[in-house]
Amino acid sequence: MNQSFYDKLQILEPEERKLEEMERLKAMERPLLSWYRENARILPWRETPEPYRVWISEIMLQQTRVEAVKPYFARFMKALPGIRELASVSEDELLKLWEGLGYYSRAKNLKKAAELLVEQYGGELPASYEELKKLPGIGSYTAGAIASIAFGIPVPAVDGNVLRVISRVTGSREDILKQSVKSGMEEKLKKIMPKDAASSYNQGLIEIGAIVCVPNGAPLCGRCPLSSVCVAKAEDLTGVIPVKTPKKPRKAEDKTVLMLWREGKVAIRKREDAGLLASLYEFPNLDGHLSEETIYSLFGAKAAKVTALPGSRHIFSHVEWSMTGFRIDLSGTLEGDYLWVTPEEIKKTYSLPGAFKAYTKLIR
DNA sequence: AATTCGGGGCC
DNA sequence: GGCCCAGAATT
Missing domain, CATH: 1.10.340.30 (Hypothetical protein; domain 2)
Structure with missing residues (x-):
């Protein structure tokens, strides 16, 4: 044998x-x-x-x-x-x-x-x-x-x-x-x-x-x-070695990205200092896919104009974001920790992760 | 021991 | 569409 x-x-x-x-x-x-x-x-x-x-x-x-x-x-x-x-x-x-x-x-x-x-x-x-x-x-x-x-x-x-x-x-x-x-x-x-x-x-x-x-x-x-x-x-085992346990499937999350515009500047905010994309900047966003009606109800009369933006998908190792977006042109000021920045400042100063690329590219 | 952290190139 | 990469920290 x-x-x-x-x-x-x-x-x-x-x-x-x-x-x-x-x-x-x-x-x-x-x-x-x-x-x-x-x-x-x-x-x-x-x-x-x-x-x-x-x-x-x-x-x-x-x-x-x-x-x-x-x-x-x-x-x-x-x-x-x-x-x-x-x-x-x-x-x-x-x-x-x-x-x-x-x-x-x-x-x-x-x-x-x-x-x-x-x-x-x-x-x-x-x-x-x-x-x-x-x-x-x-x-x-x-x-x-x-x-x-x-x-x-x-x-x-x-x-x-x-x-x-x-x-x-x-x-x-x-x-x-x-x-x-x-x-x-x-x-x-x-x-x-x-x-x-x-x-x-x-x-x-x-x-x-x-x-x-x-x-x-x-x-x-x-x-x-x-x-x-x-x-x-x-022994012709290079196809089976190394052995690795299969990864578990990533979670799917829905987001609604907001591009808030006021006087030629767009709003960004700093993320939490722990967790996903810690301490980086992002466009304000909300969990779930929100309707235009919901956006109007959230911003009320301050939203001079709301425009739907293209959807986008971004894959991390363990999470997948499905994003929708709205451009919101504001007439008044807004509460919250927003930084109002120019496109040039985003490019040179603030670190925005690639997950938002579909929206970042809209401001150029 | 299992999960959470990004992004991109390759098959 | 899934796999994997000159891994480490946290839970």
Whole structure:
């Protein structure tokens, strides 16, 4: 009977299987480092591994593709070239720099961390995995990335790429979305990673995941330096590994967006400082799809004219907005925390999320 | 352990 | 139309 290698693994005793796995992981080192030396992409944050640059890039790269980060990184480094500049920037200016990049708490945590660094660390990032991990916005992956890339400290940096690559190499069918799987992989890599090449080792694993051992479609095993030690490759399991639990469906929400106009200016307001799109600006809006009659009843005689605007749909990770809108030309003043701004000010000063793009573009 | 945070490119 | 991305914080 022709028993597959994967089946053979299954009949090993747990201890034997662990040993086999560690040997397999150790076998990655030489081909991995050699491949990375020759195939590392030239990226802006790789020009010099200055801790501040590594930090900013790693935060921007959280759940965000390299190509999306590039222009933001350049603009950010020019506007805020160091920790002290970041610590003293205004929140609005910071969020304007982050506008469109998403996950806006990242930006707010950056500023918080910078303030802490100035107050408690002499304005510099600590060369310590544990100290880095205490800073807001820095979890196990980012602490490992900064520690290894900026300071050469031999700690793993396990992101989605590494989870995918290692799962395939070892033939693991464990759910990579489980925190326990991630921490388990960090423990394994910590034991076997080279002490004198942490930066290249971590970046090499990530790089393979990003450009060879890709998630969507078939991985490019023909170009992979790990193909000879890879269980998924040998057993044709790259289609089923990594295993990820399905996401739950997103919630649908109806909104009615109001473009209030008065004397050539339009009303915006600042969102709550927590939750979705925290602290960004928005056009005033109400829950539900409201009728024109309802709009008139809300604004009464102050609404000189009400015009229906096109509908729009915006998809977040976990919520979907179905928007209708009205332009309301006002004759009198209005109660409430509105900022009356010109189109130019929206463009240059205020951070409005892309969810409102269908309405933002109407004012140009 | 599960949920909440964005946005865009690709299949 | 769904998937996934150099994840972390909160509940």
